[in-house]
Amino acid sequence: MRGLRTLLWVGIAALGALAFAAVALHRGEQINALWLVTAAFCTYAVGYRFYSKFIASKVLALDPQRATPAERLEDGRDYVPTNKWVVFGHHFAAIAGPGPLVGPVLAAQFGYLPGTLWILVGALFGGCVQDFVILLFSVRRDGKSLTQMAREEVGPIGGVVAYAAVLSILVILLGVIALVVVNALKQSPWGTFTIGMIMPVAMLMGIYLRRLRPGRVLETSALGFVLVMTAVVAGKWAAVSQVTVPSIRWFIDGRALPHFVLEPLSSALTLSAPGLAFLLILYGFAAAIIPVWLLLAPRDYLATFVKLGTIALLALGIVVMHPTLQMPALTKFVDGTGPVFAGKVFPFAFITIACGAVSGFHSLISSGTTPKLMRRETEARMVGYGAMMCESMVAIMATVAACVMEPGTYFAINSPAGVAGGLPEKAAATISGWGFPVTADAMHRLAQNVGEVTLFNRTGGAPAFAVGMAHIFSNSLGGQAVMAVWYHFALMFEALFILTVLDAGTRVGRFMLQDALGHVWKPLARTSWYPSIVATSALMVAAWGYFLWQGVRDPLGGINSLWPLFGIANQLLATAALCIATTIILKTRRATYLAVTLVPLTFLVIVTFTASWHKIFDPDPRIGFLAQARQLAAAGGNARLIFNNRLDAVVTGLLILMVALLLIESVRQWIGALSGRRASATTETPFVMTRLAEERG
Amino acid sequence: MKLIRVLRAILSEIFEESAYERFCAREGVARGRESYAAFVRGRRVQAKCC
Numbered sequence: 001m002r003g004l005r006t007l008l009w010v011g012i013a014a015l016g017a018l019a020f021a022a023v024a025l026h027r028g029e030q031i032n033a034l035w036l037v038t039a040a041f042c043t044y045a046v047g048y049r050f051y052s053k054f055i056a057s058k059v060l061a062l063d064p065q066r067a068t069p070a071e072r073l074e075d076g077r078d079y080v081p082t083n084k085w086v087v088f089g090h091h092f093a094a095i096a097g098p099g100p101l102v103g104p105v106l107a108a109q110f111g112y113l114p115g116t117l118w119i120l121v122g123a124l125f126g127g128c129v130q131d132f133v134i135l136l137f138s139v140r141r142d143g144k145s146l147t148q149m150a151r152e153e154v155g156p157i158g159g160v161v162a163y164a165a166v167l168s169i170l171v172i173l174l175g176v177i178a179l180v181v182v183n184a185l186k187q188s189p190w191g192t193f194t195i196g197m198i199m200p201v202a203m204l205m206g207i208y209l210r211r212l213r214p215g216r217v218l219e220t221s222a223l224g225f226v227l228v229m230t231a232v233v234a235g236k237w238a239a240v241s242q243v244t245v246p247s248i249r250w251f252i253d254g255r256a257l258p259h260f261v262l263e264p265l266s267s268a269l270t271l272s273a274p275g276l277a278f279l280l281i282l283y284g285f286a287a288a289i290i291p292v293w294l295l296l297a298p299r300d301y302l303a304t305f306v307k308l309g310t311i312a313l314l315a316l317g318i319v320v321m322h323p324t325l326q327m328p329a330l331t332k333f334v335d336g337t338g339p340v341f342a343g344k345v346f347p348f349a350f351i352t353i354a355c356g357a358v359s360g361f362h363s364l365i366s367s368g369t370t371p372k373l374m375r376r377e378t379e380a381r382m383v384g385y386g387a388m389m390c391e392s393m394v395a396i397m398a399t400v401a402a403c404v405m406e407p408g409t410y411f412a413i414n415s416p417a418g419v420a421g422g423l424p425e426k427a428a429a430t431i432s433g434w435g436f437p438v439t440a441d442a443m444h445r446l447a448q449n450v451g452e453v454t455l456f457n458r459t460g461g462a463p464a465f466a467v468g469m470a471h472i473f474s475n476s477l478g479g480q481a482v483m484a485v486w487y488h489f490a491l492m493f494e495a496l497f498i499l500t501v502l503d504a505g506t507r508v509g510r511f512m513l514q515d516a517l518g519h520v521w522k523p524l525a526r527t528s529w530y531p532s533i534v535a536t537s538a539l540m541v542a543a544w545g546y547f548l549w550q551g552v553r554d555p556l557g558g559i560n561s562l563w564p565l566f567g568i569a570n571q572l573l574a575t576a577a578l579c580i581a582t583t584i585i586l587k588t589r590r591a592t593y594l595a596v597t598l599v600p601l602t603f604l605v606i607v608t609f610t611a612s613w614h615k616i617f618d619p620d621p622r623i624g625f626l627a628q629a630r631q632l633a634a635a636g637g638n639a640r641l642i643f644n645n646r647l648d649a650v651v652t653g654l655l656i657l658m659v660a661l662l663l664i665e666s667v668r669q670w671i672g673a674l675s676g677r678r679a680s681a682t683t684e685t686p687f688v689m690t691r692l693a694e695e696r697g
Numbered sequence: 698m699k700l701i702r703v704l705r706a707i708l709s710e711i712f713e714e715s716a717y718e719r720f721c722a723r724e725g726v727a728r729g730r731e732s733y734a735a736f737v738r739g740r741r742v743q744a745k746c747c
Contacts, residue, residue: 076719076720076722076723077719077720077723077739080716080719082710083703083706085703085706085707086703086706086707086709086710086715087710088707089707089708089710089711090707090710090711093711094743094745094746095746096746097745097746097747098747099746099747170744173747177747209733210730210733210734210737211730214728214729214730214732214733214734215714215717215718215728215733215736216714217712217713217714217717218708218709218712218714221712291737292737292740292742293734293737293740296742297737297740300745301712301713304711304712305712308711354747355746355747359746359747361744361746361747362746364744364746365743365744365746368743368744369743500745501745501746501747504742504743504744504745505744505745507742508742508743508744511742566747570747
């Protein structure tokens with residue numbers, strides 16, 4: 001039996017190696033997407049079986065006899081011992097968002113290879129490890145949050161830095177993902193109608209849940225899904241409808257001046273980027289101040305319902321269709337001249353793909369509700385390491401979706417007008433000149449097939465992913481006739497993800513602000529005091545709204561500046577999490593295994609510091625914020641754009657400064673612990689024998 | 698059958714139906730509008746990852 005098992009694992013490893021060879025060594029010929037999927041599957045299998053087991057037994061010494069906080073502090077509310085599969089599903093639903101869909105699509109400008117390798121290696125040795133160790137350390141500290149662990153294990157500076165890092169990443173993240181939605185929906189009446197209908201559907205669900213069928217969430221979500229799918233199909237009619245409706249126009253001659261007009265529904269739904277930005281800012285504010293049950297909770301249920309189903313469907317579609325990748329393994333844009341975002345493959349591929357490889361944000365979830373549900377310590381391996389592997393698989397699927405379309409089409413969709421040109425013929429000629437043939441006619445036909453006016457300059461990753469997903473789905477289910485429906489379904493799916501992050505993030509940011517401002521004036525900390533709710537919600541929305549507005553007004557499309565800024569912020573949070581984990585490993589006298597967290601930490605420090613340096617000081621105006629500000633100033637450019645670039649440089653610098661402080665504090669702790677000069681007590685809760693194990697034994 | 702039971706439990710947990718049942722059991726209240734309103738009032742918003 002043992003021999004058979006060994007043989008099986010040798011077989012999986014050999015198949016993985018073969019798939020990696022196919023993925024990495026094919027040059028000048030197309031490969032099938034199944035090679036990517038096979039390489040990923042084998043990597044995850046081997047990584048989970050051997051590496052996570054090594055971490056579980058040697059580094060963390062998981063103890064099935066040790067009672068978890070869910071058992072010791074069980075209160076039926078926050079602390080509840082829960083079946084491991086249930087915790088796994090809960091954790092996965094919380095960590096999987098739009099990030100693993102958007103990042104890999106943007107990074108596909110380098111070809112499929114860099115992104116794929118980073119997703120697999122980064123997840124195996126970085127992301128999965130981070131999620132696993134932070135989850136376990138939180139379990140051993142009564143489910144404490146990352147900021148609490150930073151304060152207690154690294155020191156007060158660590159606590160303040162972690163708090164500031166979390167708040168900063170929230171603000172930048174919300175601004176960037178809102179920009180992804182704006183870019184996906186601008187001049188897209190069908191998409192705008194579909195996404196717009198999510199709000200009334202969610203509110204109907206909220207009322208249904210509250211008044212008619214209290215607590216029947218699954219049933220309500222299924223009904224909500226039917227209504228949203230109806231909206232997806234009805235969007236086709238709305239996009240051409242001449243029915244006169246009252247609507248709001250936001251601008252007159254480029255100046256913000258909201259006013260009511262009567263116009264055809266199709267015109268009312270055809271919105272500019274600034275108009276959509278206004279609406280999203282209003283949505284974020286409304287979602288933060290109105291009762292949770294009315295909008296946020298039902299919309300959250302709906303998003304989860306769609307998320308779980310669609311991810312499974314996409315995986316099935318890729319396996320059934322096994323499409324051929326049209327994108328080469330490497331493009332010439334690895335040299336940093338890419339149109340989607342500027343910067344060389346190192347370090348920019350590594351900050352563009354965060355979720356899917358390593359995402360600092362996950363450490364907040366791993367130290368949030370999940371540790372309070374764990375029934376046994378040993379289950380942290382499956383939940384922490386395993387759920388991140390699944391998210392990594394989602395990122396691989398997004399890479400496939402981006403790479404199954406013709407490269408010329410990919411670049412036509414993702415290149416901003418400021419780089420490729422504003423007119424279809426000009427953009428097509430520019431992109432063809434890069435060596436990726438595309439014609440304005442072909443793009444026009446594709447736009448018609450998916451029910452859009454144009455697909456040129458649709459930056460942000462969401463439309464490209466939607467085209468790829470529609471391509472995969474329509475070839476397996478329904479054919480070309482329903483490609484437009486699949487495209488808008490994919491857009492709705494992404495927007496739903498993003499709205500979930502947007503409204504939950506705004507509310508969480510509001511709580512954090514209230515908590516901090518409460519130290520200045522106590523009433524501000526009261527979460528039920530309406531003036532405080534409104535003021536802190538407005539502050540939070542204004543902060544991310546500023547970044548959104550900046551992106552909308554950016555002549556290079558915004559994604560070029562803001563996505564790297566988000567990537568840096570997210571990876572810096574991962575740096576902070578791995579710093580805390582390394583400190584705890586050292587304090588628990590397991591220095592022999594320090595490399596498990598120290599290696600990914602060192603890599604992330606190198607990546608984020610290098611990327612930050614480039615984003616601030618690079619002399620190329622497409623990369624460096626300061627260089628772009630100088631160029632704009634020399635050309636007598638818009639003062640606001642110049643200010644924005646300088647602001648982005650300062651924000652990047654502050655993020656780096658925060659993490660440098662945390663690193664210095666951590667290193668002081670490490671030296672103290674290694675030399676024995678510093679008291680190296682950890683705040684781990686004392687061992688208590690589990691009753692569950694006793695019952696079993 | 699076990700698979701279906703586990704899947705059902707996962708969905709119930711993700712969609713907070715189990716949490717509501719626990720709430721009713723803990724508070725000794727029946728399912729209904731009032732108890733659901735009280736349950737939702739105590740619900741915490743968790744940040745969702747990107």
